[in-house]
Amino acid sequence: MATMQSLDIRRRSASTEAPPQVRKATIEVAKLIDVSKCIGCKACQTACLTWNDLKEPVGFTDGTYNNPTDLTPTSWTVMRFTEIEKGDELEWLIRKDGCMHCDDPGCLKACPAPGAIVQYTNGIVDFVSENCIGCGYCVKGCPFNVPRISKIDRKAYKCTLCSDRVAVGQAPACAKACPTQAIYFGSKDDMKVHAEKRVADLKSRGYKNAGLYDPAGVGGTHVMYVLHHADKPSLYAGLPDKPEISPMVGLWKGIMKPISLAAIAFAGVFGFLHYITKGPNEVSESDERRAEEVAEGKGR
Amino acid sequence: MSEDKNVVSRYTTAARINHWITAISLILLALSGLALFHPSLFFLTHLFGGGQMTRAIHPWIGVVLLLSFAGLFIRFVALNFWKPEDTVWMKNLGKVINNRDEGLPELGKYNAGQKLVFWGQTILIVVLFGSGIALWDVYFEDSTSIDQKRLAAVVHALAAIAAILIWIVHVYAAIWVKGTLRAMTRGSVTRGWSWKHHRKWFRQEVGKS
Numbered sequence: 001m002a003t004m005q006s007l008d009i010r011r012r013s014a015s016t017e018a019p020p021q022v023r024k025a026t027i028e029v030a031k032l033i034d035v036s037k038c039i040g041c042k043a044c045q046t047a048c049l050t051w052n053d054l055k056e057p058v059g060f061t062d063g064t065y066n067n068p069t070d071l072t073p074t075s076w077t078v079m080r081f082t083e084i085e086k087g088d089e090l091e092w093l094i095r096k097d098g099c100m101h102c103d104d105p106g107c108l109k110a111c112p113a114p115g116a117i118v119q120y121t122n123g124i125v126d127f128v129s130e131n132c133i134g135c136g137y138c139v140k141g142c143p144f145n146v147p148r149i150s151k152i153d154r155k156a157y158k159c160t161l162c163s164d165r166v167a168v169g170q171a172p173a174c175a176k177a178c179p180t181q182a183i184y185f186g187s188k189d190d191m192k193v194h195a196e197k198r199v200a201d202l203k204s205r206g207y208k209n210a211g212l213y214d215p216a217g218v219g220g221t222h223v224m225y226v227l228h229h230a231d232k233p234s235l236y237a238g239l240p241d242k243p244e245i246s247p248m249v250g251l252w253k254g255i256m257k258p259i260s261l262a263a264i265a266f267a268g269v270f271g272f273l274h275y276i277t278k279g280p281n282e283v284s285e286s287d288e289r290r291a292e293e294v295a296e297g298k299g300r
Numbered sequence: 301m302s303e304d305k306n307v308v309s310r311y312t313t314a315a316r317i318n319h320w321i322t323a324i325s326l327i328l329l330a331l332s333g334l335a336l337f338h339p340s341l342f343f344l345t346h347l348f349g350g351g352q353m354t355r356a357i358h359p360w361i362g363v364v365l366l367l368s369f370a371g372l373f374i375r376f377v378a379l380n381f382w383k384p385e386d387t388v389w390m391k392n393l394g395k396v397i398n399n400r401d402e403g404l405p406e407l408g409k410y411n412a413g414q415k416l417v418f419w420g421q422t423i424l425i426v427v428l429f430g431s432g433i434a435l436w437d438v439y440f441e442d443s444t445s446i447d448q449k450r451l452a453a454v455v456h457a458l459a460a461i462a463a464i465l466i467w468i469v470h471v472y473a474a475i476w477v478k479g480t481l482r483a484m485t486r487g488s489v490t491r492g493w494s495w496k497h498h499r500k501w502f503r504q505e506v507g508k509s
Contacts, residue, residue, distance in 0.1 A: 014339035112336040113351050133351035135336060136437040140450045149437060154352070248450035252457060257338050260461040267465050271472035274397070281399050281477045288492035295305075295491055295506045 007120040007167050013111035026121040029166060030188035031175060033096050034198055034226040035236065036207075037182035040065060040079055040094040047177030048077050051162065071097065073150035076159040077174060080237035095225070095236040096174070096183070099146045099159035101125045103219030106245040107156075109253050110141025116156075123188065123222040124161045132156050141253075143218060143243040161222065191224060198226045217244035307488040308505050310409075316487055318371045325365040330464050332358040337457060359436045366429050373422055379409045380419065385500075386412035406499040417470050424463040431456035 008020050049056060054074040062069050065081040077098035084091040105125045108117040116131035117138060127138075127147070134154030138147040147156045162172035170176075171185040184194060195212040202210035211230025214220050225239070233239040311319070332354045335344035348354040385405035389396070389412045392404055396413075410418070434444045434452035444452065474480045479493040494502035 014342060016339065112339065112342065114339060114342055131351075133336075133345075133355045134437075135355045136435075136441070136449075137453070139437075140446060140453055145446060149441070154356075154438065246447070246450050248447075248454050252450075252454045256454070256457060260457065261338055261341075263461060264464055264468070267468040271468065271476075274472075275476060278397065278399055280475075283479050283490065283492040283496050287496045288490065291491035291495035291502065292306075294495065294503065 007122060007124070007163065009118045010121045011105075011108055011119040012115050013108045013117040014114040023121075028121075028123040028188040029161070029186065029222060030123070030191040031101075031161060031172060031223045032184040032186075032191040032195055032226065033223065034182045034184070034195075035093065035095055036198070036202055036210075036226060036228050037180050038079075038094045038096065039180055039182075040081060040092075041179060042067075042079055043177040043179055044096055044174035044183060045075065045077055045079065047173040048159070049075070051165070051173035052076065052160070071146060071148055071158075073148045073152075073155075073157040076157065082235065082237050084235060093229075093236050095239060097146075097237065097239075099125065099161070099223065100144050100218070100243075101159075101161055101222035102143070102243075103221065104245065106141035106143050106218070106249060107138035107147055107158075108141070109245060110137040110249055112137055120163065122166065124163045124166065125222075126160050126163050127156055127158060129155050129157075141245065141249050143240060143245055159223075188220075188222065195224065195226050199230075202226070202228055213239070215240070215243050217242050304488075307490055308494045308502065309487060310483040310489050310494075311487045313487060315372075315375055316484055318368060318375065319484055322365060322368040322372055325361050325368060326463070326467060328361050329358065329365060330460070330467070332361065333460050334464075337460070356438070359432055359438075362429060362432050366425060369421070369425050376410075376418060380415045382412075382415065383408070386415060389413075401496065406503075407497070407501065408504075409498055409501040411497070413469075413473065417466055420466045421463060424459045424466070427459045428456060428463065431459065 008023055008026060010019055012019065048054070054076070056068055056072060056074045059068050061067055066078065068075050068078060071078055077096055080095045080097050082093040082095075084093060101124055103123065105117070105119055107127075108119060108125060111117045112135060113131050113133045116128055116133065117125065118128060119125045132155040134149060134156070136149050136156070138156050139145075139149065147158045149156050162170070162174075165172060172183075175183040175185040184191060186194075192212065192214070199210045199212060207228040209231040210226070210228050213225040213227050213230060213233055225233075225236075227233060227236065229235050232241070234241050328348075331344050332348055334341045335348075335354055336342075336351075336358070342351070345351045345354040348357055385407060388405045389407065393413075395401065395404065431452040433440050434449055435456060474484070477497065479490055483489050491502070491506075494505065
């Protein structure tokens with residue numbers, strides 16, 4: 001997705017320039033996915049492909065409802081189906097997976113290409129493909145294993161939260177297509193209020209651990225889930241219980257960068273200072289003479 | 301190689317070509333790697349035709365370096381094993397740095413500093429190549445897990461910085477110790493240089509003729 005001029009940028013990958021800060025009107029948006037209302041119809045997947053001009057190549061079925069079986073460079077959202085058996089009871093958990101649009105995006109932190117990943121002031125994290133160099137660092141940065149690198153153009157792809165639709169006041173294609181309104185879209189504040197109602201309703205129906213998934217480890221997300229088992233997010237096809245940017249990525253993209261450059265600069269400066277204080281190490285006349293004597297067999 | 305009897309042959313033409321291929325690939329690797337390591341050095345990607353080209357070409361230069369350095373390793377490994385005099389030399393490092401060479405032991409073809417450069421780069425290049433494979437998604441994306449790739453990225457960056465620091469020491473030593481550079485540009489050094497810095501080697505060389 002290209003940068004939308006109507007959306008101000010809050011963060012830009014591999015850039016130190018200050019972002020525009022004068023306009024204050026932007027509200028933070030969020031998509032709220034109510035897992036308890038999802039029927040697994042995959043209308044969201046279809047809407048995503050249609051709106052974004054994508055075509056998932058015909059693949060293989062692994063015998064489950066997961067189809068395609070994973071996120072791909074062309075499938076930016078997939079339904080993940082989990083069957084949980086408790087005695088005679090079967091619980092069928094269906095989670096619409098895709099980019100969570102973290103408030104503190106690991107992909108953006110890891111990206112080395114200036115402006116290849118941006119975060120708009122409304123919270124959407126977007127890949128600007130023309131700046132992408134295909135290094136795959138975003139894959140390492142992401143706590144949710146979302147970005148996928150295309151084998152065709154070696155560029156990274158993921159859900160844009162339909163930033164182009166949002167920029168003109170439309171809800172994302174998946175939210176529009178959902179027949180049971182399991183996908184809501186609006187301001188993050190409104191979505192939290194709505195989630196509270198849904199959680200209260202689920203609790204009244206016996207799901208005492210129902211709750212909102214808006215993980216603090218990544219600063220909260222702009223895609224949130226209402227879960228019936230919010231105490232165990234990992235039940236839902238491995239949704240991370242406590243997602244956070246890997247400490248390895250934190251080290252690599254944090255303290256290591258300035259310290260490394262400082263070490264290189266220090267080595268250079270040390271060499272220069274050594275040269276101007278101690279001077280060069282030169283071969284003296286007497287060394288040459290002694291060497292000659294030894295070579296001629298007259299000395300040792 | 302030189303007919304001039306005032307100089308001592310130090311490197312064959314093949315060894316020097318081998319060295320310069322290694323040197324050029326190491327410099328290109330440092331430039332392209334630093335470009336992707338720190339945002340303020342991203343401009344270096346222009347030297348390689350842009351970000352995508354830099355990303356694509358860097359690992360291939362790494363392959364060249366590995367092969368080229370393997371050549372140097374085979375040529376010089378026998379001369380780089382640690383000797384008792386190397387420990388003595390290291391204990392006198394303060395004197396060496398201060399350009400005072402009285403009391404230093406007579407040395408063979410390499411001093412302890414040169415041997416440390418040799419072994420340091422040997423280990424680091426192996427580490428860099430191994431971790432680099434884990435990051436070379438074009439061909440090896442499915443060979444490692446994301447957690448392994450994260451570790452590889454940290455190890456690769458640390459090893460690269462260490463290799464760059466060793467490279468700075470190596471290059472500076474050649475600038476500081478006059479008469480050294482010609483060993484790599486012309487293959488020979490003066491008798492006086494050999495006497496001063498590598499006396500044991502010098503005695504062997506003059507003993508041959």
